[in-house]
Amino acid sequence: MRLATRANGRRDGALIVVSGDGTRYLPTDGTMQSALDQWHRCEQVLRALAVRLDAGQGEPLDPETLLAPLPRAWQWLDGSAFATHGELMQQAFRLPPIETDRPLMYQGMSHRFLSGHADVALPSEADGIDFEGEFAIVTDDVPMGCSADDALGHIHLILLLNDWSLRAIAPIEMKTGFGWVQAKPACSVAPFAVTPDELGDAWRDGRVCLPLSVEVNGTWFGSPLGDAMAYGFHELIAHAARTRDLPAGTIIGSGTVSNANHAEVGSTCLSERRAIEMIEHGSPQTPFLRFGDRVAMHAGDRFGRLDQQVVRG
């Protein structure tokens, strides 16, 4: 089942169910958040609409009317579960390995998620504007102390997102130990939130086993696979829920998708490509983004497409 949120003049928009080919929809009288608040009651209703869509019913869907699946969320926790990415950054910047035996995770801003076609307004090119291609999951209410095994049952939706990042600020904030505030503005999310069953065999062991493809100004940049996570999403949930309940609508991200064979599959952020260039050539060759640049992402056609321009804010 594929869900999306259609603009209706309100901040949270209107929840819709989308056909398998992404061209038609049927409306609901709720929001994505209200469905997640009572998922076990709402899911049947939504799946009944999906059956009607499979039978050819529904209105034509204009992608321009879509917001992020959750235009705002009560919690956004982003992991960094691809070991290759961390190793490349440490090697390039001669950083000591991060000393931890647990998943890496920070709390990010969750009061706004941009749609997949919205302009991305940022204050300065000097901040080192970069993207990060990530998969993410959305939970219902998760109790404190939830185990990784139990966490799998709390994953109801899967997202594709772009975690915009400002690389001139990131290391300054990271050095304080306090995590990122200025370096992590609003993320963008591809239009369709899909249920795990919709991914079939590509949803395995709490991981999205699909290539995440990135294009910069129309040129292929990378398409690494999402299955190389050192921790699955269920383990990220258990980590997050160790000392807190997670509210319905919590979004947890994988961190920038990265594979060991990056020479073949590329990367999903400029920073990682620049790190590889530093290791291979002594200095980065690829510049960060300028205003007017476009970044597109997709994972086949399941999540729809992110395709956005960076503009002066």
Place this chain on the structure above:
Amino acid sequence: MRLATRANGRRDGALIVVSGDGTRYLPTDGTMQSALDQWHRCEQVLRALAVRLDAGQGEPLDPETLLAPLPRAWQWLDGSAFATHGELMQQAFRLPPIETDRPLMYQGMSHRFLSGHADVALPSEADGIDFEGEFAIVTDDVPMGCSADDALGHIHLILLLNDWSLRAIAPIEMKTGFGWVQAKPACSVAPFAVTPDELGDAWRDGRVCLPLSVEVNGTWFGSPLGDAMAYGFHELIAHAARTRDLPAGTIIGSGTVSNANHAEVGSTCLSERRAIEMIEHGSPQTPFLRFGDRVAMHAGDRFGRLDQQVVRG
């Protein structure tokens, strides 16, 4: 003017206006969030209710019916603006000074703020359960790039809160550079949110110039002054808004209140007292909290009182 949120069976409760002595209230038909969303339209209505309370009208207020002023918020950013606290921690743990020329700030969980009388359920005493007494402010919508001068006009409410912290986890998470997730469970907030004018001369230069008093199991623990912030709240807002808009209802915290004359005024967290003991005696003497312990905080009678028991979650 003093505002509060009364339990009504909904997650966001009902906004009420409270009399100067905290004993009476008049209801509204909104929530704290809805008032902040349209503060310039709602403020007059709320102030008219405050005038009626001053004239002796209103219902008796039962403090047990009060939730946190914002039971959940779209954003919680916590500073660490008291230089003495950082210096003591660095000296005790022989850490290098944090290299930064800007305010320290992390993004914390905002989907739940506990009331001032709720039990605080945490999973393990071994996590090093601690409190942090803080002042905080609440904004309306703040545009990206807002200056510190303009930020003063976006501060509409002031809070007293307890930023519960788990000290066995905090340094592990801090070393990763990603900030805190497990080490920072839900904060608790004193019942009354007050407008800056309500503080009179005690609101100066974006700082709350009042002692924040802490008692542990009924014994005085500290009462340092809130005016020793290296950055005022308006400067913390400008820092937070450098690369993002802040939504109405954003809460920004001062960090644990701490004064240079701590030998006389004490501290507002166990961790700081333990650091002082390490510096003076070579090892900490004061234990972290056990289940059953109580922590109370107030700043005179303006914000009402936090008085909570820590329990096994």
